[in-house]
Amino acid sequence: MFPKNAWYVACTPDEIDAKPLGRTICNEKIVFYRGQEGGVAALEDFCPHRGAPLSLGRVCEGQLVCGYHGLVMGCDGKTVAMPGQRVQGFPKIRAFPVVERYGFVWVWPGDPAQADPARIHHLDWAENPDWAYGGGLYHIRCDYRLMVDNLMDLTHETYVHASSIGQKEIDESPVTTRTVGDRVVTSRFMHNVMPPPFWRANLRGNHLADDVPVDRWQVCHFIPPSHVMIEVGVAHAGKGGYEADPKDKVSSVVVDFLTPETDSTMWYFWGMARNFNPRDTNLTAQIKEGQGKVFSEDTAVLEEQQRNLDRFPDRKLLMLNIDAGGVQARRIIERLVAQEQPQKLAA
Incomplete structure (x- = not known):
């Protein structure tokens, strides 16, 4: 029993500096990684092609590449590319609201419309x-x-x-x-x-x-x-x-x-x-x-x-x-x- 419309600490920044991180939060399987310009992204850990965990892949120039068949994901959950395939009709996977603050990466596993970063617990000592x-x-x-x-x-x-x-x-x-x-x-x-x-x-x-x-x-x-x-x-x-x-x-x-x-x-x-x-x-x-x-x-x-x-x-x-x-x-x-x-x- 846990609220989902809330900010939870998902990981520390160093855990995603080198490669994607797969982590289950509130029964949601999520992959965390650094997208373009170094910002943190959080997607459903599920490749829309064959269901492989995206966390088993790699990050290339800020894009998440599936380690099974090379499908490339954008930070918004849309498929960007795949070798030899047109991807316009690929289903979008879920993207989770995520914020890097106070030395932690925070994720919102519930309704994204309610994910106000101002609701993250303020840590005076961290600043x-x-x-x-x-x-x-x-x-x-x-x-x-x-x-x-x-x-x-x-x-x-x-x-x-x-x-x-x-x-x-x-x-x-x-x-x-x-x-x-x-x-x-x-x-x-x-x-x-x-x-x-x-x-x-x-x-x-x-x-x-x-x-x-x-x-x-x-x-x-x-x-x-x-x-x-x-x-x-x-x-x-x-x-x-x-x-x-x-x-x-x-x-x-x-x-x-x-x-x-x-x-x-x-x-x-x-x-x-x-x-x-x-x-x-x-x-x-x-x-x-x-x-x-x-x-x-x-x-x-x-x-x-x-x-x-x-x-x-x-x-x-x-x-x-x-x-x-x-x-x-x-x-x-x-x-x-x-x-x-x-x-x-x-x-």
């Missing part, structure tokens, strides 16, 4: 030289909504990530949840705690003491259709916590773009944007490596969770107070999906 970003991509065999649940309730960190970002105080600190329009925010603040290993390393990365108590925060923002941005950080205790002066803290935004592939698989574009020592490339690489290990732990749990849910599809799951963020996010998703369904005619 600010005082911020640095490092991230990666995982393919995960689970319903993307399980990852929404996971990110909107960070209680699991105590158990799944005990060696990196977890600590018992996460369990002991209350969580607040609020919904504002189509967005959900969950917040947790921990005071006068010792920083776990991941945050000790980040304190050192900002030339701060890592062996003193800190105030820690986690503020998770769900933004439709399936993006979760998490404000995280620690400040030396008593310096103002979340509102502390930058010289007394390390703070970041955990970036999570959850792109459904199918009903039970997803693409997970993860990363961290930070506003301390942004030009330290070694620090960026260090944080990326540490974060990648954390998210691989999530992946292992979520894939097993999906397998268990598939085995017992009729089992009713418990809903606890800590699940409020995920529950509210799912309600928004359900409403958006329902709005896309054809209205039943009155009897």
Whole structure:
């Protein structure tokens, strides 16, 4: 279950710099490539001649050439040429709205008439030289909504990530949840705690003491259709916590773009944007490596969770107070999906 009239992160620019990329987004098989003048194009991954995936072909002078019989496609889905054939009567294949922005390639798998680029989620940090970003991509065999649940309730960190970002105080600190329009925010603040290993390393990365108590925060923002941005950080205790002066803290935004592939698989574009020592490339690489290990732990749990849910599809799951963020996010998703369904005619 996923809205189709929405912008999803499809890939990163480097994935299509050398050759076409075939990727399934919201059950739509799409080929991405760079057309003439370097712009990104997205077409149905289906050659109108014999149905071969166009992603198995190549790009020649900004045109997509099928790797089976040499049919040449234009960025609008019309066949341009084919060796020894007239192509005027060839059927047009589907072209998807696509935009390259903020260091990502975004695709709209739904009604192209509604694809307004202004609706792409704005990323302040991506346009600010005082911020640095490092991230990666995982393919995960689970319903993307399980990852929404996971990110909107960070209680699991105590158990799944005990060696990196977890600590018992996460369990002991209350969580607040609020919904504002189509967005959900969950917040947790921990005071006068010792920083776990991941945050000790980040304190050192900002030339701060890592062996003193800190105030820690986690503020998770769900933004439709399936993006979760998490404000995280620690400040030396008593310096103002979340509102502390930058010289007394390390703070970041955990970036999570959850792109459904199918009903039970997803693409997970993860990363961290930070506003301390942004030009330290070694620090960026260090944080990326540490974060990648954390998210691989999530992946292992979520894939097993999906397998268990598939085995017992009729089992009713418990809903606890800590699940409020995920529950509210799912309600928004359900409403958006329902709005896309054809209205039943009155009897």
